[in-house]
Structures are given as structure tokens and as C-alpha cells.
Amino acid sequence: MLQLQKVSLEIQGDIDFEILKNINLEFHEKKIYVVTGPNGGGKSSLAKTIMGVYNPTSGQILLDGIDITVKNITDRARLGIGYAFQSPPRFKGIKVKELLKMAASHNPEKVNICDLLYDVGLCAQDYLNRDVDTSLSGGEMKRIEIATVLARNLKVAVFDEPEAGIDLWSFQKLAETFKNIHSKYDTTIILISHQERIMELADEIIIMSNGTVSAQSERDIILAGIMNNDSCACSAKCVKGVGQNAECVG
Amino acid sequence: MLNALDKLMLEKVADLHEIPQGAFNIRKNGAGVQRNTTANIDIVTKEDKSGIDVIIKPYTKGESVHIPVIVTEENINDVVYNTFEVGEYSDVLIVAGCGIHNSGHHKSQHDGIHTFFVRKGAKLKYVEKHYGQGDGNGERVLNPKTIIEVEEGAVVELELIQIKGIDQTKRDTEIRLMDNAKLVVTERLLTYQDQEAESNITVELLGVDSSAQIISRSVAQDDSKQTFYFDLIGRNKGRGHIQCDAIIMHNAQVLSTPRISAHHSEAQLVHEAAIGRIESEQLIKLMSLGFSEQEAEDTILNGFLK
Numbered sequence: 226m227l228q229l230q231k232v233s234l235e236i237q238g239d240i241d242f243e244i245l246k247n248i249n250l251e252f253h254e255k256k257i258y259v260v261t262g263p264n265g266g267g268k269s270s271l272a273k274t275i276m277g278v279y280n281p282t283s284g285q286i287l288l289d290g291i292d293i294t295v296k297n298i299t300d301r302a303r304l305g306i307g308y309a310f311q312s313p314p315r316f317k318g319i320k321v322k323e324l325l326k327m328a329a330s331h332n333p334e335k336v337n338i339c340d341l342l343y344d345v346g347l348c349a350q351d352y353l354n355r356d357v358d359t360s361l362s363g364g365e366m367k368r369i370e371i372a373t374v375l376a377r378n379l380k381v382a383v384f385d386e387p388e389a390g391i392d393l394w395s396f397q398k399l400a401e402t403f404k405n406i407h408s409k410y411d412t413t414i415i416l417i418s419h420q421e422r423i424m425e426l427a428d429e430i431i432i433m434s435n436g437t438v439s440a441q442s443e444r445d446i447i448l449a450g451i452m453n454n455d456s457c458a459c460s461a462k463c464v465k466g467v468g469q470n471a472e473c474v475g
Numbered sequence: 476m477l478n479a480l481d482k483l484m485l486e487k488v489a490d491l492h493e494i495p496q497g498a499f500n501i502r503k504n505g506a507g508v509q510r511n512t513t514a515n516i517d518i519v520t521k522e523d524k525s526g527i528d529v530i531i532k533p534y535t536k537g538e539s540v541h542i543p544v545i546v547t548e549e550n551i552n553d554v555v556y557n558t559f560e561v562g563e564y565s566d567v568l569i570v571a572g573c574g575i576h577n578s579g580h581h582k583s584q585h586d587g588i589h590t591f592f593v594r595k596g597a598k599l600k601y602v603e604k605h606y607g608q609g610d611g612n613g614e615r616v617l618n619p620k621t622i623i624e625v626e627e628g629a630v631v632e633l634e635l636i637q638i639k640g641i642d643q644t645k646r647d648t649e650i651r652l653m654d655n656a657k658l659v660v661t662e663r664l665l666t667y668q669d670q671e672a673e674s675n676i677t678v679e680l681l682g683v684d685s686s687a688q689i690i691s692r693s694v695a696q697d698d699s700k701q702t703f704y705f706d707l708i709g710r711n712k713g714r715g716h717i718q719c720d721a722i723i724m725h726n727a728q729v730l731s732t733p734r735i736s737a738h739h740s741e742a743q744l745v746h747e748a749a750i751g752r753i754e755s756e757q758l759i760k761l762m763s764l765g766f767s768e769q770e771a772e773d774t775i776l777n778g779f780l781k
Contacts, residue, residue, distance in 0.1 A: 276763055298763055302766075308763050314754055318692070319775075377764070
């Protein structure tokens with residue numbers, strides 16, 4: 226189980242900005258969580274804080290009861306946390322099969338790299354020997370990124386907008402893949418997404434806005450709430466046509 | 476006879492574990508020590524100056540020529556002129572490399588001046604690896620010059636690699652392409668400590684529909700300095716592309732000057748040049764797969780220079 230206790234994250238600059246505010250969350254084994262909410266609400270920051278890319282300003286993060294708050298990215302990875310980037314980096318001179326082998330290198334189970342590519346909707350023979358560089362499209366990169374996380378034996382797998390840039394056909398394959406992991410393994414899956422079809426995979430949905438958890442509940446309850454609520458998720462009351470001050474003049 | 480050190484240097488510069496099959500000429504400390512020729516490939520010592528002529532008969536297919544040079548003593552200044560005649564419609568691999576082991580306090584230097592005539596329809600892959608070692612403070616210096624004439628329809632693939640231990644290098648490469656000739660140059664360079672490297676590559680597209688691609692990747696570490704000049708000249712209808720990337724670390728300096736000049740309205744020339752640090756996102760990605768920061772950095776650099 227992954228627990229976030231009173232986690233806050235502040236970015237310091239000319240003006241200090243609190244990205245995550247006193248977050249309390251529990252993610253249990255063998256469950257799928259979808260984190261959703263408006264852009265800028267803190268979803269990706271939450272994912273990066275779980276992976277150790279950001280260190281929380283205050284609060285604690287526990288994995289199976291062990292405090293991992295001060296552990297770095299490598300340590301957390303070795304403890305079984307994985308993270309699929311929203312915009313994955315590219316590597317000149319590294320082939321798809323090499324990257325996937327690196328990803329699988331700490332997995333005690335034998336991993337079939339070709340099957341991994343199949344699970345994300347890519348033909349192994351077309352991709353194994355391609356370089357992970359700018360010759361790949363955004364959607365191809367994204368699917369390879371997801372495959373690197375699937376290659377690992379994880380306690381907690383975080384996917385940051387896995388559906389972004391992925392075509393309809395591959396999307397279907399991907400959804401099946403998440404369902405398969407869910408039925409076969411005990412991995413806690415955290416999906417950051419705006420897609421209704423991804424939300425349908427969830428056991429629980431968490432809505433984040435303005436750096437806080439504004440709602441968390443079983444999928445159907447949250448989905449019903451979202452569908453019935455046509456107002457925006459702005460921090461203050463906001464009505465079109467009302468803003469008349471100088472900032473609004475184009 | 477070759478000793479254990481000689482064999483190690485041969486492995487580093489020519490991937491040779493044993494005496495090679497086919498034609499070869501091994502030069503050690505300024506003199507030829509071993510040579511083999513085949514029915515199709517002759518190697519002849521030059522009479523007017525130091526060096527050899529390698530003559531490959533037309534239609535020779537699938538054969539290789541290894542001409543490694545090893546320098547294992549200090550205070551050597553070896554200048555050698557080699558000429559290669561690659562016959563029409565042949566298809567061969569030439570591996571030239573230079574390994575310097577200098578454990579003394581004086582400079583060891585080897586300057587190889589190589590001239591190639593790649594005849595009509597021939598295919599040549601030319602690999603040149605440079606490697607240095609030795610615990611003395613004597614400098615290891617390599618200044619190669621390579622001139623290649625690529626005749627009609629011939630294809631040349633060039634791999635120029637300097638990965639370790641050369642304190643100073645100035646590499647000049649000049650290539651001229653005739654009708655339908657094709658060229659791919661891959662350059663890989665790593666410098667560290669206070670090493671200095673300069674590489675000048677000039678390619679002239681002289682014939683109709685010739686094409687050239689130059690891909691240069693380098694890593695500059697510590698206080699080292701790298702200077703690149705790429706000059707791609709389109710004198711006829713043809714295509715050329717220069718792509719040079721450098722990763723810069725610590726206090727290193729990299730100067731890269733790509734130049735393209737067209738003298739014909741159907742010459743299509745492109746250059747791309749980039750210098751930058753290792754992207755933090757790349758490090759984070761590999762660390763999130765369980766690599767330490769150092770392992771992640773090594774993996775990124777090894778891939779980049781592969």
C-alpha cells in the first residue's frame with residue numbers, strides 16, 4: 226500500500242507557489258485509481274512526487290509502511306515504484322529493444338519484450354531495432370514508454386496521461402492491457418487521465434484541483450457527479466462576459 | 476613478433492583478436508612488421524616515401540584489408556602516406572586504426588595521410604579507430620588526413636572513431652563525389668581531461684545526383700576542447716545533410732561550425748547542429764527504471780557514441 230500523509234509541495238521562485246496542498250491519499254494493492262481534474266490542478270506533480278522526481282516540502286510518503294519520503298528516484302524504483310512520463314524523453318543511439326531490456330533488467334520474471342510491444346499495440350518486428358529518437362512519432366514514443374513500465378515487476382505503477390497521442394485502435398489494446406495487469410498481478414495502478422474510457426477502468430476516481438483532492442470515491446459515484454456538473458473547476462466564481470478590466474483586453 | 480601489448484592495441488583499434496584473415500599490413504613504431512596479400516589485393520611498399528599502396532582488383536567482393544598501426548614507444552614521430560586503389564565494382568572493407576601506448580614522458584605521434592581512389596560502381600566501408608593508453612605524461616598525438624575520390628555510382632561509408640586516450644588530434648577529411656556517388660560519414664569522438672580534438676570535414680558534390688550524409692556525435696568532458704568544421708559544397712544537382720550533436724559536460728568547450736554552400740540551383744543542402752548537456756529527463760527516466768545516476772549517465776553516453 227502506498228500512503229501519502231499531509232503531503233505538500235511548494236515551488237520556490239519570485240513568488241512561492243504551493244502545487245500540492247496537504248494531500249492525504251491511500252492507494253491499495255490490486256486496485257486501479259484514476260486521478261483526474263482540470264489542467265494545472267497538481268496531477269502530474271502528484272505523480273512526480275510519488276516517483277521521487279519532486280521532494281515534498283512537508284508530509285510523508287509510505288510504501289508498505291516504510292517511510293520513503295527522502296528516498297531518491299533510483300531507490301524508489303528499486304522498491305517497486307514505476308512511472309510512465311507524460312512526454313517521454315528520447316535517446317539517440319539507444320534501440321527500442323535495448324531500452325526495454327534495461328527496463329526488464331531488474332525483473333526476476335523472464336519478460337518477453339515482443340509481447341510487451343504487442344500489449345501496447347506495436348509490431349515487434351517493426352520496432353525492436355528502431356532508435357528511441359526523433360524518428361518515432363509522439364504516439365509511438367508514448368506506447369514504448371508505457372511498455373518500459375509494463376516490463377517491470379512493480380508494486381505501484383503510475384501512468385501520466387497514457388492515452389495522450391494514442392490512436393483509437395491502440396487505445397483499445399492499451400485498455401485491455403491495463404485490465405490484464407489488474408486481473409493477473411497485485412500492482413497498484415494509478416492512471417492520470419481525462420478520458421472517460423480510462424475512468425471506466427477505475428475502481429476509484431480521485432479528482433484534484435488547485436493542489437488538493439476535491440473528491441475521491443468509487444468510480445460510478447464520481448462519474449455520475451462529473452456528468453451532472455456543467456460548471457467549471459475554477460478557484461473563484463467565473464462567468465463569461467464579466468471580466469472587463471485591462472488584463473482582459475487583447 | 477607481436478607481444479601481448481601489441482595484441483591488445485590491435486584489438487582496440489581493429490577488433491582483431493588474432494592475425495586477420497585476408498590482406499593486412501601491421502606497422503609498429505614506424506616500420507612494417509607483418510603483411511599478407513591475397514589474389515585480389517596487393518600491398519606494395521612505396522619507394523619514394525614512407526607508406527604503402529593497397530591495390531584492390533576490380534570486381535573483388537567480400538574481402539577485407541586491415542592496416543593497423545601501433546606505437547608502443549615514446550619519442551616516435553611517424554608520418555606515413557598510404558594510397559588505396561579500390562577497383563571498379565569491388566565491395567570491400569578497409570580497417571585502419573592507430574593505437575598508441577606511451578608510458579614515457581616524451582611525445583608519441585602518428586600522422587597517417589590516406590588517399591583513396593574509389594572507382595566506378597565500387598562499394599567501400601572504411602573504419603578508422605584511434606585509441607591511446609599508457610601511464611606516462613608523454614603526449615599521444617594523431618593527425619590523420621584522409622582524401623577520397625568517389626567515382627561514378629560508387630558508395631563509401633566512413634566510420635571515424637576516437638573514444639579514448641588521444642591527447643591531441645587534428646583530423647582533416649576531404650571527399651569529392653562524382654555522378655550518382657553516395658557517401659555516409661559517421662564520426663564519434665570522446666575527449667576528457669585536457670585533451671584537444673579538431674575535425675575538419677569537407678565534402679564536394681561534384682557529380683549529378685550525388686548524395687552525402689555526415690553524422691557527427693561527440694562528448695566533451697572535464698577541461699577538454701573540441702572544434703568541428705563541416706563544409707558541404709553543392710556544385711551540381713544533389714543532396715547533402717550534416718547533422719552534428721555534442722554533449723558537453725564539466726568545463727569542456729565545443730565549437731561547431733557547419734557550413735553549406737550551393738553553386739547549383741538543384742543542390743539541396745541541410746545542416747543541423749546542436750550542443751547541450753545530458754537532458755535531465757533522460758536521467759530521470761533511466762533512474763526510474765532502477766539505474767543509479769552514474770549508471771544512467773554512462774548508458775546515455777554509451778548509446779550516444781555507439
